[in-house]
Amino acid sequence: MPSPWDALYRHRDAVADRSILSLFEARPDRATAFSRRLGSDGASEGGGEILFDFSKTNLCDTGLGLLLDLARAAGVEARREAMFTGAKINETEGRAVLHSALRNLGGSVTVDGRDVMPGVRAVHAAMYAFARDVREGRFTGQGGAITDVVNIGIGGSDLGPAMACLALAPYADGPRCHFVSNVDGAHVHDVLAGLDPETTLVIVASKTFTTIETMTNADSAKRWMAARVADPASQFAAVSTATERTAAFGIAPERVFGFEDWVGGRYSMWGPIGLSLAIAVGPEDFDAFLAGGAAMDAHFRSAPLEDNLPVLLALVGIWHAQVLGHATRAVLPYDQRLSRLPAYLQQLEMESNGKRVAMDGSELPVNSGPVVWGEPGTNGQHAFYQLIHQGTRVVPCEFLFARAGHEPGLAHQHRLLVANCLAQSEALLRGRSLEEATAIMAKKGLDGAERDRQARHRVFPGNRPSTTLAYPKLTPFVLGQIVALYEHRVFVEGVILGINSFDQWGVELGKELALTLEPVLSGDSDGAGKDGSTLMLAGYARG
Ligand code: F6P
DSSP, X not given: OOOHHHHHHHHHHHHXXXXXXXXXXXXXXXXXXXXXXXSTTSOSTTOOOEEEEOOSSSOOHHHHHHHHHHHHHTTHHHHHHHHHTTOOOBTTTTBOOOGGGGGOTTSOOEETTEEOHHHHHXXXXXXHHHHHHHHTTSSEEXXXXXXXXXXXXXXXXXXXXXXXXXXXXXXXXXXXXXXXOOSSHHHHHHHHHTSOGGGEEEEEEOSSSOOHHHHHHHXXXXXXXXXXXXXXXXGXXXXXXXXXXXXXXXXXXXXXXXXXXXXXXXXXXXXXXXXHHHHHHOHHHHHHHXXXXXXXXXXXXXXXXXXXXXXXXXXXXXXXXXXXXXXXXXXXXXXXXXXXXXXXXXXXXXXXXXXXXXXXXXXXXXXXXXXXXXXOTTGGGGTTHHHHXXXXXXXXXXXXXXXSOSOGGGHHHHHHHHHHHHHHHHHHHHOBOHHHHHXXXXXXXOOHHHHHHHHHHTOBOOOOOEEEEXXXXXXXXXXXXXXXXXXXXHHXXXXXXXXXXXXXXXXXXXXXXXXXXHXXXXXXXXXXXXXXHHHHHHHHHHX
């Protein structure tokens, strides 16, 4: 039987010369047919309708049908159910994958014969109680009410809460939150420099509580605190699965918030790794964020594949990255408060799906997930859009925008923002032909060879694919929907690729080598066995 991939490759070749614009001309209802709306039933409190438009891609009914066949052949539906019901689908680590349980607090899920939900609810309750104590001044520092919270963590213990704290800034009415991640001492130094140790709470967020960057920064923060605070550990809290290590660090058990190994680091912001966010916006808004995630879970779990938003995002992703071979995908939020979304998605997508072997250890017959990158619009327009429009490589673009901002007095700026977003996807689609460019140059008074030369620089090839995700407003609920949407998209892509999206062995080698290089830099090791380049650079660093 021919593989669904082969059918897709044949289809790709058959439609290679077709322009996306011609698809719109051939089918007046294309925009409706190749978009989906979620939440139009008004079911989502604080939410509203999310619109996913994938009509500006070279997908037609046939292509979409073949992608859906691929998803079905890969067993997406069965795997999805296995995930939600606590099966150990993280097969290389022997773990369930249950971040969805952190946002669906009412249910019951069994792992190893035990309902894990009572434990999840207890941790949530403790985390909310602590967040309230901090916000309402019952938990204080030596100098009184907490004014600043510093989250020390890296990767999944940083990117999610840091992204969300910025995204939900209009809802932040608690202490200011800051984030320290890099082992570069400049980071912890610069963040702490402006803070008062006597009114600062430090959260050490690390699933393993062994990550060298986090533990080194936590030690530095403790020393900074100790210079002014008699009992520095009393102004520390911890979020970790490793409670014996948090105790060894000196953090009292009542300020340690645990979670279990079936929550992957990059999927963990829904639980206590989100403590900084819960303190910033308060438990009610954090609950709304969870409700948004849970609403997306319900949709993902029950909607037919052809109307399922995470599935459709994944299929468009597979079409661009694995079928058409585009190596990267740009995420372009026209929403300044989502400026950390691309960085967050880099970990979510690249740590999850940047893998060269399938679950059974065999080499992938197709490319792994794409390079994900991006910046908010309109800033990116004045930086790298040149390449997106006129470079030789095609970069599928993923635009995001909100119907409304949070600044009613600046509605005209929001209009301008959205106009720019729509203009970019239109320009990518439409392009500008040589004839059009030549006419423009002629209008400017040029003629002959100079007109033609100048015109060629002004040609936009167009026919460049993009998708747009539009949402009513960046509320806590909507942010929850968006994050869960991306999580499930990554999951579906992983199932189709046949990989384990929930381990991250690829980060280990560099960590191990860093441990062997530190003594080379300090002069305690001669670095025998290292290559010449590494030794030269180490010598330079030693000075
Ligand atoms: O090194 C990669 C990684 O393990 C990520 O997967 C994780 O999010 C990050 O490090 C931080 O890990 P931890 O929360 O255990 O400190």
